[in-house]
Amino acid sequence: MGKKIFQAALLPALAIAFFSAMLFISNVSGELFFSAWAHQGVLVFLEILIWVSGGWLFNRMLSLLFWDTLVAKIAHTPPPLLLVQLSGIFVLILTLSCIAHFVYDEPLTTIIAAAGGLGFVLGFAIQGLILDLFSGLAIQMDRPFKVGDFINCHNRFGETFIGRVEETSWRTTRLWTTERNLVIVPNSYITSTIVTNYSLPESVARFELDYTLDFSVPSDRAIRIFNAALLDSVGPKGPVASPKPKTILTGVNSDGVIYKLRYFLEPAQVSPTKARNTINANVIYHLANAGMSHSYSKQDIFLGKMPKRQKSWSNKEDRMDLLANIALFQDFSGELLEAITNSFHLKELKPEEVLMKQGDDGESLFVLVEGLLEVSLQVEGEKRHLTFLRPGSFLGEMALLTGEKRSADITSSTESLVGELTKDSIMTLATENPEVLNKMTAVVAKRRLKNEEIASTSGKDRDKAIQKEEKNLMSRVTNFFFGKNK
Numbered sequence: 001m002g003k004k005i006f007q008a009a010l011l012p013a014l015a016i017a018f019f020s021a022m023l024f025i026s027n028v029s030g031e032l033f034f035s036a037w038a039h040q041g042v043l044v045f046l047e048i049l050i051w052v053s054g055g056w057l058f059n060r061m062l063s064l065l066f067w068d069t070l071v072a073k074i075a076h077t078p079p080p081l082l083l084v085q086l087s088g089i090f091v092l093i094l095t096l097s098c099i100a101h102f103v104y105d106e107p108l109t110t111i112i113a114a115a116g117g118l119g120f121v122l123g124f125a126i127q128g129l130i131l132d133l134f135s136g137l138a139i140q141m142d143r144p145f146k147v148g149d150f151i152n153c154h155n156r157f158g159e160t161f162i163g164r165v166e167e168t169s170w171r172t173t174r175l176w177t178t179e180r181n182l183v184i185v186p187n188s189y190i191t192s193t194i195v196t197n198y199s200l201p202e203s204v205a206r207f208e209l210d211y212t213l214d215f216s217v218p219s220d221r222a223i224r225i226f227n228a229a230l231l232d233s234v235g236p237k238g239p240v241a242s243p244k245p246k247t248i249l250t251g252v253n254s255d256g257v258i259y260k261l262r263y264f265l266e267p268a269q270v271s272p273t274k275a276r277n278t279i280n281a282n283v284i285y286h287l288a289n290a291g292m293s294h295s296y297s298k299q300d301i302f303l304g305k306m307p308k309r310q311k312s313w314s315n316k317e318d319r320m321d322l323l324a325n326i327a328l329f330q331d332f333s334g335e336l337l338e339a340i341t342n343s344f345h346l347k348e349l350k351p352e353e354v355l356m357k358q359g360d361d362g363e364s365l366f367v368l369v370e371g372l373l374e375v376s377l378q379v380e381g382e383k384r385h386l387t388f389l390r391p392g393s394f395l396g397e398m399a400l401l402t403g404e405k406r407s408a409d410i411t412s413s414t415e416s417l418v419g420e421l422t423k424d425s426i427m428t429l430a431t432e433n434p435e436v437l438n439k440m441t442a443v444v445a446k447r448r449l450k451n452e453e454i455a456s457t458s459g460k461d462r463d464k465a466i467q468k469e470e471k472n473l474m475s476r477v478t479n480f481f482f483g484k485n486k
Contacts, residue, residue, distance in 0.1 A: 012057035055095030371416025
């Protein structure tokens, strides 16, 4: 501390000593070098410099001993820059007052009266600046936010300023917004509006999105789809995993049922706009794979039977249309899709329910139609997460076609709905429609090659690799189903 005091006081003290010495020499020499009026001017000038140097020394000691030591120790944070600057302005005014009184022999009452009159005039001229100044003081004293906090400034017209606090000066607060703009907000605006601080009391803040679905959609099905979309959005461009995002039904309006998607963000890491984009994209994807869409304003006049707006996997006709969107069945004819539909059994899964276990025998294929499934491996007795399966994914195809054991653990991350095709049902279909196995084998062979990164080859080599894989796989499928090679 002694070293810091010495460093802070050295230059002002040297200035005081130098100007004091010059003043002493001038007084001793009298009018030897200058005329009477010039000599008097030099003396006044040196006295002013001594007082200015004294004010400089006082300001440095005030900053070091009071702000940087005492206040910083009590508050456990660096002192607010605005208060430090205001204390420097106060020292300047005090120094000028001392110069007027002691150098120019002006009475203190005259100085105070002149300062009051000048302040009255300036108060009207710069009342906006004064309001910003005192608003900045209020912000520094109340500390509703600090540099680095992510805040939202509202107003009565519904407009908002959302951004990270970069600096609070004596007149303005600077925000770095989610649109990557630097917005300069007057302090008086902030103190007269509602401010939401997303960084307090914790760095993680809750956000919400509203979605409206048609009345015909069961609420449990809607919540399942929305929860899966939220969990699918967790990551560096979306919400945090904990606290876990969730969906609640909040009400109804003329368009349908309102669902509120609640999720948590760390705004310093991902902006609310970017996270909202990620969630909206995943919600649209999950709704589309479930055969649903967002509700909209409508007015219908029906002269006949009301058409169905939303599709459901429990309905046979809808199921055919939805199965046609699955990659495994996209090349199937209408007759084959109808046959598959009749053999397609739906199964509901609860959160954390295990669908498959690594190493188990299995003779069925599953299609995820709603929800989210987690794929993991058991490595030396520990669970290792691989990926999530989204609606439209099929799994267990090798166990169905070749009798292989399950290669991974499949667990339901949310409430999920899967469709199952067993070996017996496929064998019945294959007996009546032999092309069923050929079409399924072709899709599975392409996916296996893609997983092995053979798809990166080009031209004839890729076609040959696909044909070879299809032939080998078809041989295993035929042997598994019919006990012989064709």
